[in-house]
Amino acid sequence: MSTLKRNFAANLAGSVWSALLTVAVLPIYLRLLGAELYGLIGFYTTLQMLILILDLGLGTAVNREMARLTLDGRGAALARRLLKTLDLVYWAGGVLIFVTLALVANGLAVHWLKPVHVGTDVVGHALIAIGLIMGLQFPYGLYSGALLGLQRHVSLNAWLSVTTAVRLLLPIPVILRYGPNITLFFAIQAFAVAMQTIGARVLVLRAIPKTQETVRADFGMLRSIRGFAAGVTAVTVLAVIVLQMDKVLMSRFASLQELGYYSVAAAAATGLGVISLPVYAATFPRFSQLVAAGQRQAIDALYHSATQLVAALILPMAAIAAVFAHDLLSFWTSNPTAAEHCAQPLALLVIAVSASSLGYVAQALQLAEGWTRFAATINGIGVIVLIPAMSIAAASNGGTGVALMSAGWSVIALCITATIMHRRLVQGSGLGWFIRDIAPPLLVSLVLTYTGRYLCSGLRGFALLAGIAVIAIITLLASMAVVPMTWEWIRQSRSAS
Numbered sequence: 001m002s003t004l005k006r007n008f009a010a011n012l013a014g015s016v017w018s019a020l021l022t023v024a025v026l027p028i029y030l031r032l033l034g035a036e037l038y039g040l041i042g043f044y045t046t047l048q049m050l051i052l053i054l055d056l057g058l059g060t061a062v063n064r065e066m067a068r069l070t071l072d073g074r075g076a077a078l079a080r081r082l083l084k085t086l087d088l089v090y091w092a093g094g095v096l097i098f099v100t101l102a103l104v105a106n107g108l109a110v111h112w113l114k115p116v117h118v119g120t121d122v123v124g125h126a127l128i129a130i131g132l133i134m135g136l137q138f139p140y141g142l143y144s145g146a147l148l149g150l151q152r153h154v155s156l157n158a159w160l161s162v163t164t165a166v167r168l169l170l171p172i173p174v175i176l177r178y179g180p181n182i183t184l185f186f187a188i189q190a191f192a193v194a195m196q197t198i199g200a201r202v203l204v205l206r207a208i209p210k211t212q213e214t215v216r217a218d219f220g221m222l223r224s225i226r227g228f229a230a231g232v233t234a235v236t237v238l239a240v241i242v243l244q245m246d247k248v249l250m251s252r253f254a255s256l257q258e259l260g261y262y263s264v265a266a267a268a269a270t271g272l273g274v275i276s277l278p279v280y281a282a283t284f285p286r287f288s289q290l291v292a293a294g295q296r297q298a299i300d301a302l303y304h305s306a307t308q309l310v311a312a313l314i315l316p317m318a319a320i321a322a323v324f325a326h327d328l329l330s331f332w333t334s335n336p337t338a339a340e341h342c343a344q345p346l347a348l349l350v351i352a353v354s355a356s357s358l359g360y361v362a363q364a365l366q367l368a369e370g371w372t373r374f375a376a377t378i379n380g381i382g383v384i385v386l387i388p389a390m391s392i393a394a395a396s397n398g399g400t401g402v403a404l405m406s407a408g409w410s411v412i413a414l415c416i417t418a419t420i421m422h423r424r425l426v427q428g429s430g431l432g433w434f435i436r437d438i439a440p441p442l443l444v445s446l447v448l449t450y451t452g453r454y455l456c457s458g459l460r461g462f463a464l465l466a467g468i469a470v471i472a473i474i475t476l477l478a479s480m481a482v483v484p485m486t487w488e489w490i491r492q493s494r495s496a497s
Contacts, residue, residue: 004286004302007153011278014157019274021168026267027333028172030260033180039256040123040182042263044130046247047101048137059145060232060367062086064288066149076209083146083204084216090139097138101131122182129186136193143200149285150207159199167192231372235363238379242409243356245386246394246402253394261341262399264333268321268342269349275313276357279306280364287368299365303426306361307437308485315441316475318354319449322347324468331465341399348403355410358438359417365425374421378413385409440482448475 030038066079105127109120147156171188178184247266250259283306290299321328325347329339366375386409393401422433452471459467480486 003151004282007151007285008278008282010154010157011281012275014160015274015278017161018164019271021164022267023271023332025168025172026264027335030264030333030335030338032172032175033182033185034260037180037182037260039251039258039260039263040126041185042247042259042266043251044133044186045263045267046244046251047130048134059141060236060284061145062142063145063149063285064368066146066285077211077213079146079150079208080211080213081216083142083208086142087139090142094135094138096135098131098135101134102128105131125183126186129183129190133186133190133193136190136197140193140197140200143197143204146204147200147207148281149288150204151285152203152207153282155203155207156200159203160196163192163196163199166195231370231376232367234376235367235372235379238376238383242379242382242386245383245390246406249390249394250399250402253391254398258341258398261338262345262402264329264338265342265345265349265399265403268329268332268346269353272314272318272321272350272353272357275317276310276360279310280360283361284364284368287365291368291370300426303361303365304433304437305485305488306364307358307433308441308483310357310361311438312441312479312483312486313476314354314357315445316449316472316479318350319445319475320468320472322350323449323453325350327464327468345399345403348400348407351407352403352410355407355414359414362417362421366421369425371425378416382409382413436484441479444478444482445475448478 029041033041062082065082105124106120108127109123144156147153167189170192171185174184174188175181247259247263250262254262283302286302287299290302326339326343329342329346330336333339333342363375366372386405389405390402393405397404418433426433449471452467452475456464456467456471
């Protein structure tokens with residue numbers, strides 16, 4: 001198995017494990033904590049994206065640099081020196097994050113969030129615990145980026161799977177024993193995140209060969225990556241605003257309970273990233289190597305096959321989630337009220353996540369090429385358009401209106417990327433890219449899913465759930481069958497055997 005396929009398999013397995021655990025525990029948390037306390041977890045998830053902004057593009061830059069380095073004696077020395085330098089930067093940043101959030105926790109609890117049945121002192125203590133989690137998690141971005149660039153995807157995902165299980169499963173018996181204590185819940189998260197970060201650091205140090213050179217911090221090394229890191233920072237800041245603006249505005253204009261329901265829909269839709277994010281994680285370091293070697297033909301081939309893979313896997317699942325949104329939520333949460341509140345936002349957010357996911361491979365190539373201006377421009381336009389649009393939607397139509405704005409912009413951004421970015425970096429782009437890579441699985445998914453909706457219209461209970469499962473399997477297989485990438489992989493496997 002090639003390194004690229006092994007990395008994708010490892011990333012996919014790690015993402016699937018995390019998604020399955022999240023799917024399993026979310027309704028349990030919702031039942032044990034209630035919608036209002038779960039709204040705090042949704043707010044915590046939104047705040048976590050702050051880490052991507054404060055990273056200043058250094059995690060992605062480290063990924064790219066490690067992928068381009070050859071770890072001979074000199075390369076290993078450079079890698080260790082870069083890691084030592086950024087160690088100091090990241091841990092100092094983690095302390096700053098914790099102190100800042102601890103100072104503003106009371107203000108957020110009183111003036112921003114809208115608790116009804118939960119005291120502001122409880123919310124304030126929970127926010128301080130969230131600050132500790134974010135401070136401990138911040139250096140993880142450095143170590144995970146280094147491991148991905150070093151092609152250690154298997155070991156990273158294995159360790160992440162262990163810490164994810166601790167983070168998601170350990171709170172359940174504790175809550176059952178001590179009751180719905182949200183501060184204790186976040187204390188467990190802090191413990192698991194500390195395990196995750198320290199373990200990842202150990203894996204990085206083991207992955208880089210030891211050298212005779214005494215390793216010292218060298219802040220002069222940051223000059224060589226500051227231009228790329230600054231571009232990534234601009235892209236990341238604007239992307240985080242675009243992707244998280246809906247939750248922020250919901251937290252401002254809606255009650256904590258409404259935010260809780262919206263967070264359930266967002267978590268369900270985000271689960272589609274179990275497919276696209278592993279492809280991005282596997283292709284970005286490979287693109288970086290190919291760009292450094294100037295292998296344009298290999299870049300084009302990888303781009304089209306990776307896009308087809310994302311489309312063939314994500315579009316069937318997206319169609320099922322959107323068309324059967326209410327039914328799936330009813331089974332998942334066992335909460336008719338939650339299903340009623342979440343169904344329409346989920347269907348719209350699925351469209352948003354799918355469109356964004358189809359652009360991840362394009363973003364991986366842009367970053368590998370060091371071309372960050374285009375993505376920053378697109379995201380900047382998104383911020384300008386979405387802030388007023390989502391503010392009006394949040395105040396008037398709640399989660400459904402906000403989700404509609406998110407879906408509309410994601411589709412527009414994907415179309416802009418297809419018409420402009422491809423002309424510069426990829427052959428066979430524009431309309432040809434859509435017809436070859438996207439349209440076949442999209443059409444198959446829509447036709448089969450709506451046909452299945454009609455055939456299952458008279459089913460109820462577990463019969464309906466079984467029908468949805470059969471439709472999902474048939475749609476996924478049909479989607480994989482209509483993309484050229486599948487038949488190319490079959491041909492290569494036969495040739496290798």
